[in-house]
Amino acid sequence: MKKRRVLALILVTSILVIACGGKNGEQKTAEQSVAAQENLTGASKVDEEAGKVTVDLGKAQLRWDNLGDAGITAEDFERFDGDVNITVHFKTNNYTDDSTHEIGLRFNWEDKTFGKNTKVSKKDDSISFDISDEQRKKIVEEGIVYIYGHNIIVETAEITGNLISEPEGPDTLFTEENGVLRVSDGKLVNEAGSPIQLKGLANFYLSVEPQLARKSVFARMRDEWGANVLRLPVNVDTSSWGTPEKGYASGSDDDRARITATLDKAMMASKEAGMYAIVEWVVLEEKTPMAEIEYAKQFFEYVSSTYKDYTNIIYEICNEPNKGATWEEVKEYCATIIPLIRNNDPDSLILVGTPDFSSDLDAPINDPLEYDNIMYVFHEYTGHNNEFQEDIEMIDRAMEAKLPVFMTEVAGTDANQEDYYDMETIKEWMPIVEKYNISYIVWKLEKYSDFDRDDEYWNYMHEYMKNDSSF
Template sequence: MKHKFFWAVLAVILVFAGVLFLQGEEFSRVGEKSGDKQAYLDRDTESTETPGTEESTQEAEAVRTDSGYYGPLQVNGTKLMDADGNPVQLRGVSTHGLAWYPEYVNEQAVAYMHQKWGINVIRLALYTTGSGGYCVSEDGSRQYMEDLIDIGVKAAAENDMYVIIDWHILEDGNPNTYIGRAKDFFAKISEKYKDYENVLYEICNEPNGGTQWSDVKSYAETIIPVIRENDSDAVIIVGTPTWCQDVDQAAADPITDQDNIMYALHFYAGTHKEELRNRADQAMKAGIPIFVSEFGLCDASGNGANDLDEADRWMDWMNDHQISCVQWNLSNKDETSALIDSSCTKTTDWKDEDLSESGTWMKEHIGGIVGRRASAQNAEHTDSKESQETTEPSDSEKNDADGTVSEDSDAKVEQVNNWDNGSASCTQYGVVLTNPKEKTSTSWTLTIRFDQKVSLQNSWCGKYAISDDTITITPEDYNNAVASGKSIDNVGFIVESAAIPKVVETTVTWE
């Protein structure tokens, strides 16, 4: 009898120990680091199974040559950067209101969007007012929304993604209306996620209704220290007046004595055109960093016809300036801006036919940051041993038959990555130009000829013209002057073609 009792007790102890071990494993996997941030960054990357079939899992693993995760972020000048000072670009999607479309915040959906759409950030929109708004709800409802945020943050950490916790001001107009609630929320949430390197805070979406920048600035100068009490270096995005369009007001009177602060710019392509881009250009020239934390293709109501041509102009502008962006909205709401078709009830594993016109554009333009480097990082990272499995080709190997590198004395065009999008081959190139003249150039023109017809899918840091098998690139205002013997390395582009193209000729002229 004593022996039976001994073995029973021992069995209970072993079971209890096993449970503790598994909980510890799960605790470490979701990214909570107990203060050891570097241990989280240095963790082994496990392949996450894609929701769906075994075939889709293999496909996801094939394209994940770069997770799109750059570790802790910082703001330097007008750029969002990694810890080593390399500019990075986040591209992803925003949920609709968590209270209204909670079903889309699930682990499978986050994994799917990362692996199949190729995004590296998700924004969690916590409406403050309106039906189900956080500030006007009972304690139980507020806790439910906080639980959804927890699912989103941990799923993003599991999948090497960034996550924006968005305090979604809208009907309340002035963020000071519920500033007490905001202080309590950000104190609680920043304490909870202080050891998560992937969390960004957006402290007031779209101030409006006559709210002035002085109101927003006063609010921000109250909330930012609340977050900094727990998290000294997380990136914080501050909204701007008139539904995040008046970035020029913030530029004229920026927040001082705070690091890692960015300013929100929102646009809807059917409403906002070149005038708003010009305003943002002037704000950046004045020195403030911009994050497009919400945009759509239709008009500012979230409805109406999509203006795809204007959306493409905005996308080119954001890529040229290395501006991070988040598209509205992940839901099947019967409105133009919803990414999922209103007839589709799936909450993950979406096929192309399940997407709306906005969703299809998103997949083609916003997606794909995973599997290739952010445009601003091409030159730095693809030349390093950490970012490529092959070694730098020798001089005799350059210009060889594979056409992956074309180099002469003042122009280098290098294939950075290649992937299959299902119907064509997509190839990304990085460009380095070195001025060989004895004086500073005032402009330059680079012509690249391939061995086959190509179409331009994406481009940055230049003005591009394409004709059949030839691309001609001229500079933007900010990279037209190159000092003697100096280089520019922020130019790059992505082409589609029937097969992987080879560069057969490059010509550069300097003025």
């Protein structure tokens, strides 16, 4: 994530409760949030014979000021191929003083792709919307479509069309085969003590792209790329990005609730997909992890207490210390955060970022942390040609010192020109990664449609990971 430009993306208003309908925006505790995720699949009923999916919308109250109380998630539209029809069953009421009753569909406040709202009479009724295959694919891309209106209570929505069979996953889940991971003699090993290499794709920030936090996305990573790990980045501060999305520290309590709810959904989906999940605290704009340590404590207390029994969780506690942030500051931060996590979850793997945008392994080589099950983060962007050979020498030194290294970002670009790729250097780098059996994550899956990218770099990384997969 070194100094990279972040595009202004759509306004994200969805939280966990709206993914299944929600009820007037009421908040959930952490325990309720996880419980809701465990019952998420029960929110939709599939009738294969009728080619229909029925979504429970939780009797959500629609009014002009609450876009987001009733939504249908992409997972339900991924069950179909081609055009579909949505029939929404509703009741009218007078939540506000006026007598206007309208209902429609939209992605967000600005996007009126589905047209204007339809005025309806005051009664219990239903309304249907024809959705083209192109529109259905856009819903899959965006992650959710909202039912929007005024003085309406929505009860259920029925999606009908060409229902397709859900693809079967592997007979044995990768996480079940390997259990809790740990570090032994500078190497990552599984529960049985055998060496293991994790490989995956990096999701973009959860607060910006929550539509990527779903099982079908992770299943495509697993089945099409051969990935066995995914990375779930929680951004700390987005105030300098110029985007409406807020970070965990820079946002409100509602923003934090939305971010952790998306994380809850992603963790449940990763567990069902049989993939390891790296929960990442994105230190970037803050420069030093000490800048927002109080929020870091709050976040990791929540995560480690909520997911302490998940054998697939990995903690990446600071992404890229930078701009003069010293190894001493990182160690000071670790002295607070690592014991906090260990108090709740004594066995899970913890990844620690290193100075200079996680590119300085000499610091921990010379002064390692005194904790068990720790790995050090290294990021490699091979498009930095003037630094590339130095990075190779640094990796060689780290491996000679038996320093446990996890490469949570690797790309064939430099940090600023993500539309440029140096194929020569990335093709030289990946064999070094394999030589030392270093776990790595390819930067980045930003949109659902990125799965269908067709360029030399993306195809190379895809084939490299898939052909050397553990599946």
